[in-house]
Amino acid sequence: MIVAVIGLGLMGGSAAIDLKKRRFAERIIGVDKDIINARTAEHIGFVDEVCTLDQAIERANIILLSIPVSAAMAILPKILNTINDNQYVADMCSTKYDLLELVKDHPMRKNFVATHPMAGTEFSGPWAAQSCLFDGKATIFCDTEKSDTRAVEILKEMYETLHMRVIYMDGKSHDEHAAYVSHISHISSFALALTVLDKEKDDKKIFDLASGGFSSTVRLAKSSAEMWSPIFSHNKKNVLTVLDTYIEKLKLFREAISNEDVEQIHKLIFEANRIKSVLN
């Protein structure tokens, strides 16, 4: 099996490493419009060769899009125009609805499977790629009734090789869920970083005091703008809904603190503590 990985960063690179090592792919061919990323991927060795998108489409059994959602929107139709019946395409994007809408009437829609492996780190680029990144995590397959059984099967086999469990969901629900368990966490961290960086302008030593709590809450603020800016745009409606709820919750804290209502602060924190029961 030849797997073409389009986008040789954290996600594509990590998939490439384990798909080769665990013998799902005999050969990994890589495509990246950034020549430095491409050469780095070759140098690290997680692709057997780099080539152009056209060359990849010509030769691959599976084409895996591990690029920002805006880039996937731009090239998925072109790929579907070109592949034959025995070639399959999957994306790894963090938003699904717009991409699925874009190709829903394409004659080769059945050869496409929309997937979202729920794994990652705050780092990006080929040097961030790592073995076992996906192990034990969930991957979401969306609107699979629109894909050929064979396409779904082979992609399921691919993600099982990455030791992931598959969850099925429609694209609309996916985007809503992703807004709650992933996108809002990122906005929360980005805004926290901006808040404290503002303060740092007058006070150079503030970060001397940062303890483990701050570091973990702000960790996601290291995530890349290239990846996250399109996600927030493509999931606008859901992200705004969650963001409004989040701001409301912060205002509840604001009001309770402002009123020195210790009982109400206590109650809010105690409610928040219930997160323990849902996170192992």
Next chain:
Amino acid sequence: MIVAVIGLGLMGGSAAIDLKKRRFAERIIGVDKDIINARTAEHIGFVDEVCTLDQAIERANIILLSIPVSAAMAILPKILNTINDNQYVADMCSTKYDLLELVKDHPMRKNFVATHPMAGTEFSGPWAAQSCLFDGKATIFCDTEKSDTRAVEILKEMYETLHMRVIYMDGKSHDEHAAYVSHISHISSFALALTVLDKEKDDKKIFDLASGGFSSTVRLAKSSAEMWSPIFSHNKKNVLTVLDTYIEKLKLFREAISNEDVEQIHKLIFEANRIKSVLN
């Protein structure tokens, strides 16, 4: 040296373990108004015995208050009324200004050192106590010009035994800094937990999808209400200032996303990424 630890939870317990192990204290005596905590501390073995507050004050060379700030406000004056010239008291509370104001004119003020070790975890109680919790972190000493040199020296030696570096600051600055690098992170996490828990009411399986990013951002939301409710009240002014800035930053994201202003979203994230340069 006999050290009395008042409050046998995460902070006091962790200090007790290493102060004994590293031979700063020959004997640790423990006080906790919660009889289960006291018995547990004895059972774990990080105190040599438990006793009443009066017995502890009678016998200890150093009295360490590792209790919520509201509880410290209630007992510090009583302790200062009772100790002799060769006994020293320090608190480990996360807010300093109110406590320092409370005792500023006390005749034994000079035997008190206000300290805040910037370390912790989201867990609490005696079972959360651990060796090496403080290693490599900073501890803040406030308004030390009001304390005897001997008092500051002995407490410095104590924290150096815990492998902490001492930073000196006035109580007012401390509370402002703590709002930025600690208190706002907690509110941000508590509000995130409340947001997602709200959603979970209609959708039981949402947490199946939570990935590492969500877990790290929401980690602090496991922190105890008993500890954090008084911190937010006692640091009201600073916390409200930071919280208002934080809500403003979130609104900048809201506006950019609402306008589908990809460039502005990109710019905000790119600015937030500068957090990389200030965290290790």
